Amino acid sequence: MKNTNLKLAIQKNGRLTEDAVNFLRSAGLQFENYKQKLFSSCRNFPLEIVYVRDDDIPDYVESGAVDLGIVGQNILNESNKDVKNIMNLNFGICSLSIAIPENSDVKVVKQLINARIFTSYPNSTKKYFKKKNIPVNIIVVSGSVEITPALGIADAIVDLVATGRTLALNDLRIIEKIYDSQAILITGSKNNLSEEKQILMQKLINRFKKVLSGISSLPVEKLII
Ligand code: PRT
Numbered sequence: 001m002k003n004t005n006l007k008l009a010i011q012k013n014g015r016l017t018e019d020a021v022n023f024l025r026s027a028g029l030q031f032e033n034y035k036q037k038l039f040s041s042c043r044n045f046p047l048e049i050v051y052v053r054d055d056d057i058p059d060y061v062e063s064g065a066v067d068l069g070i071v072g073q074n075i076l077n078e079s080n081k082d083v084k085n086i087m088n089l090n091f092g093i094c095s096l097s098i099a100i101p102e103n104s105d106v107k108v109v110k111q112l113i114n115a116r117i118f119t120s121y122p123n124s125t126k127k128y129f130k131k132k133n134i135p136v137n138i139i140v141v142s143g144s145v146e147i148t149p150a151l152g153i154a155d156a157i158v159d160l161v162a163t164g165r166t167l168a169l170n171d172l173r174i175i176e177k178i179y180d181s182q183a184i185l186i187t188g189s190k191n192n193l194s195e196e197k198q199i200l201m202q203k204l205i206n207r208f209k210k211v212l213s214g215i216s217s218l219p220v221e222k223l224i225i
């Protein structure tokens with residue numbers, strides 16, 4: 001990995017990986033990507049693509065270990081790192097929502113006073129209920145949140161929802177949305193990039209903007225002339 005190259009972190013193996021790779025390719029970047037790889041060097045631009053777990057991306061970006069990252073807005077909201085959103089990327093669209101059992105008597109969020117709420121997003125959940133002044137018991141689980149109401153241990157859950165199919169399958173329904181989320185491009189707020197890297201980053205961002213506005217989806221042989 002060349003140190004003078006820009007570094008961009010994307011999710012190694014998950015829901016955002018394919019869309020992120022396709023997005024970078026449609027911006028004209030040429031690189032190999034296969035599962036065992038930890039990073040790829042672009043052939044036609046001084047950029048290294050680094051593959052990591054999505055939860056680690058805000059940290060790597062904040063510390064300057066990488067210059068850019070593609071991550072869900074939800075991860076950023078939850079982690080509270082000092083990074084900034086350069087642009088929304090229009091994929092990985094979902095929402096963090098509160099859901100209750102289909103047959104629950106609860107009609108409005110206020111009725112969840114002292115409820116047991118299971119989630120993998122404790123910070124976002126805590127912030128939401130604190131703002132609404134509703135005391136609740138938040139219990140953290142790392143996955144399969146949707147099963148907890150059926151097990152009789154949760155009155156409600158807070159989880160990501162995309163199509164809503166998982167909720168429906170588990171006899172759950174949304175009572176409130178906490179926030180919308182999508183994949184975003186982030187950079188550090190305080191990173192002191194060399195002038196050379198700043199120019200490269202701007203070129204890349206311009207390229208990404210063109211893809212998003214539908215102007216360019218054609219690969220080019222060389223991005224730097
Ligand atoms: O291993 P690593 O830590 O990198 O990955 P991960 O398992 O933590 O994350 P992953 O790959 O599941 O998701 C990566 C990112 O995709 C999330 O952080 C979101 O930004 C975005 N995303 C978009 C989603 C969804 N849609 C989504 N539907 N992430 C998770 N889900 C789950 C949700 O938790 C629930 O279990 O899918 C289920 C609901 O989906 P629907 O379509 O049935 O509503």
Ligand code: ZN
Pocket residue numbers: 053054055
């Ligand atoms: Zn993760």
